[in-house]
Amino acid sequence: MAVIKTEKLTYVYGEGTPFRKVAVDNVDLEIEKGDFAGIIGHTGSGKSTLIQHFNGLLKPTSGAVYIDGEKLWDDKAKLRPVRFKVGLVFQYPEYQLFEETVAKDIAFGPKNMGLDKDEIARRVKESAEMVGLSAKALEKSPFELSGGQRRRAAIAGVMAMEPEVLILDEPASGLDPKGREQILGMIKDYHRQKGNTVLLVSHSMEDIAKNVDKILVMNDAKLFCYDETVKVFHRAEELEAMGLAVPQITRVFNRLKAMGIDLGEDVYTVGFGRDLLLNRLGKRV
Numbered sequence: 481m482a483v484i485k486t487e488k489l490t491y492v493y494g495e496g497t498p499f500r501k502v503a504v505d506n507v508d509l510e511i512e513k514g515d516f517a518g519i520i521g522h523t524g525s526g527k528s529t530l531i532q533h534f535n536g537l538l539k540p541t542s543g544a545v546y547i548d549g550e551k552l553w554d555d556k557a558k559l560r561p562v563r564f565k566v567g568l569v570f571q572y573p574e575y576q577l578f579e580e581t582v583a584k585d586i587a588f589g590p591k592n593m594g595l596d597k598d599e600i601a602r603r604v605k606e607s608a609e610m611v612g613l614s615a616k617a618l619e620k621s622p623f624e625l626s627g628g629q630r631r632r633a634a635i636a637g638v639m640a641m642e643p644e645v646l647i648l649d650e651p652a653s654g655l656d657p658k659g660r661e662q663i664l665g666m667i668k669d670y671h672r673q674k675g676n677t678v679l680l681v682s683h684s685m686e687d688i689a690k691n692v693d694k695i696l697v698m699n700d701a702k703l704f705c706y707d708e709t710v711k712v713f714h715r716a717e718e719l720e721a722m723g724l725a726v727p728q729i730t731r732v733f734n735r736l737k738a739m740g741i742d743l744g745e746d747v748y749t750v751g752f753g754r755d756l757l758l759n760r761l762g763k764r765v
């Protein structure tokens with residue numbers, strides 16, 4: 481069964497005003513349990529609006545959202561547990577840290593869930609380890625940490641709620657290349673260890689290509705596709721037509737194909753391209 485399902489999901493900002501804007505338009509979507517997916521689309525294509533429906537932060541203008549088969553908004557009392565089930569990490573979440581220590585910040589969500597002290601302590605420890613924060617860092621004020629560490633602390637705060645679905649909006653934005661790799665690697669490890677559903681919004685095709693198994697593409701408020709990474713990059717021309725640059729390495733190999741050198745596979749990471757080439761050249765890799 482799909483963990484997230486939408487039926488003709490539509491969301492309109494400013495209904496009844498001259499500024500009316502359809503941000504999500506008739507989206508039918510099924511996200512399976514355990515999927516690790518990237519969400520891409522040009523600026524303003526509706527990515528943030530879409531994900532805010534998945535934990536009941538936004539109410540559809542029309543259409544429906546189901547979490548674990550349960551329709552949201554039929555009974556408002558059921559929204560609270562959904563917010564625990566679907567954890568949302570906003571862009572630049574480090575600006576939302578406010579407690580006096582990192583440990584207290586991470587504990588905030590589990591505390592809010594009404595868990596007992598021991599369980600909260602276990603979760604704080606486990607999620608701090610997951611994001612690579614030391615025991616020493618936990619006792620510091622969030623303001624004593626570096627930007628990258630603060631981001632980790634904020635992500636750990638949502639992980640500590642042990643959501644079934646973890647959604648992150650641009651988790652690597654504003655970080656240097658090394659910081660980006662570390663955060664994305666950490667999210668990949670989290671998915672591998674927990675097997676949970678993880679969705680991450682990103683502007684970077686390269687980041688997406690390297691990390692996720694599936695891609696959801698939004699275009700002008702509509703769902704363009706939700707499919708395996710390879711299959712999505714196979715549609716490079718359509719993606720480029722909607723202003724989405726496929727990874728540079730994919731373009732190089734597509735160019736080779738156009739020149740008659742078809743290696744028979746879609747290439748979207750440098751590592752895979754290298755192995756493919758070396759294999760064809762008959763060398764061991």
Ligand SMILES: Nc1ncnc2c1ncn2[C@@H]1O[C@H](COP(=O)(O)OP(=O)(O)OP(=O)(O)O)[C@@H](O)[C@H]1O
Pocket residue numbers: 493494501502503521522523524525526527528529530
């Ligand atoms: N609070 C709001 N009021 C009015 N219009 C809004 C509001 N938030 C978003 N929009 C509009 O809805 C559309 C979709 O916005 P959304 O933020 O969901 O897109 P996005 O794909 O996440 O964009 P970005 O990549 O820039 O974050 C855009 O045209 C945006 O201007």
